[in-house]
Amino acid sequence: MTNTYYSWLTGAGLALAASPIAAQEAAGIDERVNEVFANVTGPFVSLIFAPFPGTSFPWIVMWLVIAATIFTFYFGFVQFRFFKHAVQLVKGDYSDPNDAGEVSHFQALATALSGTVGLGNIAGVAVAVGIGGPGATFWMILAGLLGMASKFTECTLGVKYRNEYKDGTVSGGPMYYISKGFDELGLPGGKILAVLFSVFCILGALGGGNMFQANQAHAQISGIVGDYPGWITGILFAGVVFAVIVGGIKSIANVTEKVVPFMGILYVGAALIILIVNFDMIGWAFGQIFAGAFTGLGVAGGMVGALIQGFKRAAFSNEAGVGSAAIAHSAVKTKEPITEGFVSLLEPLIDTVVICTMTALVIVISQQLIIDEATGNYMLNEAGSAIATVDGNTGVSLTSAAFASSISWFPFVLAIAVVLFAFSTMISWSYYGLKAWTYLFGEGKTTELVFKIIFCVFVVIGAAASLGPVIDFSDAAIFAMAVVNIFCLYFLMKVVRKELASYSSRLESGEIRKFNH
Amino acid sequence: MTVKIVIGLDGTDTGERALAFAKGLASKMEACELLVVYVIEWSPFTFQTVEENEQRHKRREEEIALAKSRVLDPAISELQEAGFFASGLVQHGDVAETLNRLAVENGATQIIVARASSDGFTKRIFGSSTQNLVMHADVPVTVVG
Secondary structure, three states: OOOHHHHHHHHHHHHHHHHHHHHHHHHHHHHHHHHHHHHHHHHHHHHOOOOOOOOOOOOHHHHHHHHHHHHHHOOOHHHHHHHHHHHHHHHOOOOOOOHEEEHHHHHHHHHHHHHHOHHHHHHHHHHHHHHHHHHHHHHHHHHHHHHHHHHHHHHHHHHOOOOOOOOEEOOOOOHHHHHHHHHHHOOOHHHHHHHHHHHHEEEHHHHHHHHHHHHHHHHHHHHHHOOOOOHHHHHHHHHHHHHHEEEEHHHHHHHHHHHHHHHHHHHHHHHHHHHHHHHHHHHHHHHHHHHHHHHHOOOHHHHHHHHHHHHHHHHHHHOOOOHHHOOOOHOOOOOOOHHHHHHHHHHHHHHHHHHHHHHHHHHHHHEEEOOOOOOOOEEOOOOOOOOOOOOOOOHHHHHHHHHHOOOOOOHHHHHHHHHHHHHHHHHHHHHHHHHHHHHHHHOHHHHHHHHHHHHHHHHHHHHHHHHHHHHHHHHHHHHHHHHHHHHHHHHHHHHHHHHHHHHHHHHHHHHOOOOOO | EEEEEEEEEOHHHHHHHHHHHHHHHOOOOOEEEEEEEEEOOOOOOOOOHHHHHHHHHHHHHHHHHHHHHHHHHHHEEEEEOOOOOOEEEEEEHHEEEHHHHHHOOOOOOEEEOOOOOOOHHHHHHHOHHHHHHHHHHHOOOOEEE
């Protein structure tokens, strides 16, 4: 499938390159798409990323971090206290063999991870390190560790308040726990907030879950086959996505779902090899990360710049507090909703603390970021907005160049991985978006089809637009979900605390026990 | 004392031979209870799409119903008509592990299965369920050829 896709793509790219007029016209379409898109989304982006008065610190970043910190304290550092238990749950130690055949904790975790592990870990980290310097990694790790508590809260609620239908299927997510949870607690406004979340979830699905993916997949492919207009990649991608979500060709999604975890392992494996080969530089790289975290090492915005980038990209990568994982985890048929919360707290750890850190280390060690030898600080690019890189690479091409400096053929593997990751994330987000859409407009073939077609159109727009506006809108849309979700989590967290207290006491008393497998 | 025997069926013709052998064995005993088991091969460590997860509970119920109507119920009625005391169980899981666990949990003294019906590459690498059962079972296993 990928081979056919590639040869077609190469052919299309070459054909356009051979015809300068056609190429010019095609580039014109990209420019127009870009301009209209940036104008339309500008006000929304500005609102979400508005800084605190008198500072350059966006309020939304603080919103996420404060929430994660509050959840961490409120649940008594649940991410550390129940870490071992979470691993045991994933291993199946507490799974009743008589329930075998239902979605296991491992499967729920793997499914949720395939929606989050992807471009955020490859391209997002490169953006963070490229703008905020190596120090951004430190803040990213911290945000990942704190984010584990946010994820725990939302996924527990996702399972607790999901809808179970007569035919045995289930639907869950923030829109359900917000409306049901608020009703249960006698709080007003649950319905309105659920509707608001759903609207942002649809935008998030179209932005971060779709356009950003299409955009970076195009950047990766054009980096290999030569530059060609983005809308071509967009139409191809949209065609395949259409075949899966509208045509119901499940085999494509199933194959992707099975291949993606191996691409993830391959990616981490390659990063590990590079780190092992350069083990003498790991200490230096961590030194850069720590020094950069508190001084900025000359990056735009200094320490605050590093912090903002780290927090932003961590949230974008692991989606803690955003509410998307709650939709994915709700499918698990467990008697104890909180067990799904424990399992989900492993996600930010794997996604951000492990995989993102590896990408960052490879970028730092490969010395793609140019250091001013006189000062030891990083040099800024001409615009002064990011660190100057060896070939002017940004985003996914920076990661690609970093890996290529040790393993020359790796960009080809990375390109395939990026395309597959992008595709798998799109499929996951099309589901999240659809759930929000059906929450708003009701379930039915026609309403679902309308969303699916809109989703495919945005694939083309995403691939054609340039990285800047796409990344801004994607971030803004995903963070807008977090605004509503976290606001509601503050009211609902006492429900989770009650569940936690009950579960902990039963675990201690031996009422909840391991099964011998 | 009632002797309990587990018969593992896999939905193929070879299962019939296991059933026939169990009947012959049980008829020679004074009091024998037969537990017919069908295990649906399933691993909790596979990768699934969100939609597959959403549908999983429904599919599981369908799989169990299908296994009961196609494999278990005909076998149980055949045994009951022949005058034996027989019951059945369907479970998901690793075939060898589940058969052994159910035998132990139900106090069975032996397991009867037919020779493996699978063949080829997978079998060479991982062995068949029958091989695994014979190697790891806690009660005696009879493999009917």
